[in-house]
Amino acid sequence: MSEVMRKSGIEQQPNSAKEERTKTSRRKFLKGAAAASAGAAGLAGFPMIARAQQTITMRFQSTWPTKDIFHEYALDFAKKVNDMSGGRLKIDVLPSGAVVKAFDLIDAVHKGTLDGGHGVSAYWFGKNTAYSLFGTGPTLGMDANMLLAWVEYGGGKALYDELQHKVMGLDVEGFLYGPMPTQPFGWFRKPIKGLADMKGIKFRTVGLSIDNYKELGASVVAIPGSDIVPSLDRGVIDAAEFNNASSDRLLGFPDVTKHCYLQSYHQPCECFEVLFNKKKYDALPADLKAIIRFAAQASSADMSWKAVDRYSQDYIELQKAGVKFYITPKEILEAQLKAWDKIIDEQSQKNPFFAKVVESQKKFAQRAGKWNLDTNVPMDLAYDHWFGKVNPRLKA
Known part of the structure; x- marks a missing residue:
């Protein structure tokens, strides 16, 4: 103790006692601060947790009736998105006609009447002929998987986006997926033997295929899938094509005709299209956008596997129901290819963007097609x- 402090009567506390009191005071301060911080974090964190669990619901409509396997494919895509998002994004899929007619879907998505939809590019052919090239064009010797390869790696996606956003001014975000096999030439009320039998026949198809069948001499109408069988039954049309054994069976084709011709160049392949309203899509966080993109890719594989299983089974069931299948006569196949030459030339002159897309497809198809034919065994x-x-x- 210092001499000054001793004389003044002030007792100096030991250093240890002083340090202990300081430590106690610090502990109380830190404990209080921690409690206050935890309380604030709890208040701030609660709404953040709630936002993380909030479900974004999107109302979708397909262009297919409920009983069609195509509507099932739309539900499959939605389920993948819903499952992978862990409940943060929910796509509710309605059947064709629930909100708008099938051919009005893209306008409803563009306007925001619907958040999205499921269909095919051929349905928007009337808005711009180039749109049909993304699934229902000549495809220049490519099958559907090769066409999707062009979309993903050959510049097709950039052209697809350019067409939608810059050329057509559509407020949509689209994804092409789901490789389809070659479609039947058509279901006919009576057998055909050759090209001459196509003259004047009232035929249903969509997209660029309309021009192809017209070149064969048919009188063509475009109607949605759900209206085909009733039109055949009433004699409004004489023949029609839709897509595959499962869809054709479920839609009721064998109830109105027993003659189906397989293999055709009018739609040697096709793929599905998923559309989103672009404003609503752009507002999604990056991870949900990625989930949508990868769900489309996963659905491509799943759909192609399911198609092999289901179409082959329904092909047998159709034959049990008395349907007679034939290979399309060779002269018709050759006439279809010549028709495509004429259609490509005419549409390219009318629509510069059509020519741009065809040129891109040609470059990819020439390279990929040769590799495919040289490599894969028959x-x-x-x-x-x-x-x-x-x-x-079934032999040609």
Whole structure:
């Protein structure tokens, strides 16, 4: 103790006691600060947690009736998005006609009447002929998977976006997915033998295929899938094409006709289209946008596998129901290819963007097509080896 402090009567506390009191005071301060901080974090964190769990619901409509397998594919896509988002994004899919007619879907999505929809590019052919090239054009020797390869890696997606946003001014965000096999030439009320039988026949198709069948001599109308069978039944049309064994069976084709011609160049392949209202899509966080994109890719694989399983089963069921399948006569196939030459020239002159898309497809198809034909072994030889010859009626 210092001499001054001793004389003044002030007792100096030991350093240890002083330090202990300081530590106690600091502990109380820190404890109080921690409690206050935790309370503030709790108040601030609660709404953040609520926002993380909030579900964004989007109202979708397909262009397909409920019973069509295509509507099932739309539901499959939605389920993948819903599951992968962990409940943060929910796509509710309604069937064709629930809000708007099938051919009015893209306008409803553009305006925001619907948040999105599921269809095919051919349905918007009347707005711009180039749109049909993204699924229902000549495809220049490519199958549907190769067409989607062009979309993803050959410059097709950039052209698709340019067409929608710059050329057509549509407020939509689109995704092409789901490779489809070659579509039947058509269901006919009575058998056909050759090109001459196509003259004047009243035929249903959509997209650029309209021009192709017109070149064959048909009188063509475009109607949605749900209206085809009733129109055939009433004699409004003489023949029609839609897509595949499962859809055709479920829509009721075998109830009104028993003659179906397989293989055609009018739609050697096709793919689906998922549309979103662009404002609503752009407002989504980056991870939900990625989920949508990858759900489309996953749906491509899943759909192609399901199609092999279901179409092959329904192909058998159609034959059990008395449907007679034929290979489309060769002269018709050759006439279709010549028709495409004329259509490409005419549309390219009328629509510069059409020419731009075709040129891009040609560059990709020439390279990818040669690789495909040189590399992949013909499967008919192997099938004949293990299972025998197919029905002679199906030989061209």
